[in-house]
Amino acid sequence: MKSEVSTFIYALFFVQLFGIHFDEYQSESQFSKQAKEIIDKLGQLGYCKKRDDGVLEATIPSKYNSLPRDACVVVQKSDGTTLYITRDIAALKTRLETIPTEKILYVVDSSQTEHFRNLLTISKAMQVDQVKNWDLDDFYIPFGRMINFQTRKGKFDLLSDVLDDAKERAQEGLDRFLIRKDGIDHAKVSAVIGKAYLILNDFSRARRADYMFSWHEISSKDGVAFLLLYCHARLCSLEKQVKIPIDWSANVNLLTDRQEHILIQQLSTFQDVLFDAYRSHEPTKIVHYLVRLV
Structure with missing residues (x-):
C-alpha cells in the first residue's frame, strides 16, 4: 500500500508540472x-x-x-x-x-x-x-510507447529525471545561441522549453505509434520543437518591437499577394483542425497544422 500511495503522489506531482488537473481520483x-x-x-x-x-x-x-x-x-x-x-x-x-x-x-x-x-x-x-x-x-x-527512454546519464527511474535533463539541454541551447536578457528567469525559461521539447516531440507522432526516443532528434535545429518555438519567439519579438496595436478589424481586402491568400486560407482552417483533433483524439493533427503554418 505504501508503494501504491507514493507512486500515486509522484504521478500527481508529475502531471501538475504539465498543467493537468483532476477533480477526483x-x-x-x-x-x-x-x-x-x-x-x-x-x-x-x-x-x-x-x-x-x-x-x-x-x-x-x-x-x-x-x-x-x-x-x-x-x-x-x-x-x-x-x-x-x-x-x-x-x-x-x-x-x-x-x-x-x-x-x-x-x-x-x-x-x-x-x-x-x-x-x-x-x-x-x-x-x-x-x-x-x-x-x-x-x-x-x-x-504507443517511447522506446529507449533515457537521460544522458543512462536509464532513468523517474520522469522528473527526464524533465531535468530536458531543462539542462534547453539551457545549453540558450547559452549556445548567447540568448541572455536581463530581467528574465533563465532557469524558468529553460524548464518551459524543455517541457515543450518533450510535448511537441510526442505530439508530432501518431498517437498509437511506438517510437524510438532520441534526444538528438528532439533538440535538433531541424526538429519540430525547435522550429515552432523559434517561430513563436520571433513573432513575439516582432510584435513587441513594432509596438503597433493589432487591429482585428483590419481590411483584409488590402491583402492581394498570393502568399497572403494562402496564409489566410491556412489560418481559416484552424477551427476545423482543432475539432478534428478533438474528435479523433489525435493531437498530432494540431502539430502538423502548425508546421504547415510556419
Whole structure:
C-alpha cells in the first residue's frame, strides 16, 4: 500500500508540472466489494464456470464481442480474490450510475487492448444500458510507447529525471545561441522549453505509434520543437518591437499577394483542425497544422 500511495503522489506531482488537473481520483482497487457483485451477476446469467484449478472463468457469447468468437475471461482467482478486470467492470458500472456523463474514456497504452475489449464485452453481456451501442474505439484511447527512454546519464527511474535533463539541454541551447536578457528567469525559461521539447516531440507522432526516443532528434535545429518555438519567439519579438496595436478589424481586402491568400486560407482552417483533433483524439493533427503554418 505504501508503494501504491507514493507512486500515486509522484504521478500527481508529475502531471501538475504539465498543467493537468483532476477533480477526483479513484483507483480500481476501491471497487473490490462491487466486483464481488459483478461475479455474482455473471453467475446468475450463466456465464461463469469454475475450472478444475478453482479459477472462475466467464465465457461471453460472440454476439457481445467485437471479435467473431466467444470471449473467455478469468474473473476470479482460486482463492476468491477478484481481478483487475472485475474491479474495472465494477468501476465502470458505478461511474455510469453515479456520474452524469455522455462519455467515459480510458487513455491507456496499446498493450491493454485485450483488457478493454473484455471490459466492454462483459459490460454488454451484463446489460449495462449505456454501453450497448459502444464500440471499442468509443471509449478506449490507446497510445504507443517511447522506446529507449533515457537521460544522458543512462536509464532513468523517474520522469522528473527526464524533465531535468530536458531543462539542462534547453539551457545549453540558450547559452549556445548567447540568448541572455536581463530581467528574465533563465532557469524558468529553460524548464518551459524543455517541457515543450518533450510535448511537441510526442505530439508530432501518431498517437498509437511506438517510437524510438532520441534526444538528438528532439533538440535538433531541424526538429519540430525547435522550429515552432523559434517561430513563436520571433513573432513575439516582432510584435513587441513594432509596438503597433493589432487591429482585428483590419481590411483584409488590402491583402492581394498570393502568399497572403494562402496564409489566410491556412489560418481559416484552424477551427476545423482543432475539432478534428478533438474528435479523433489525435493531437498530432494540431502539430502538423502548425508546421504547415510556419
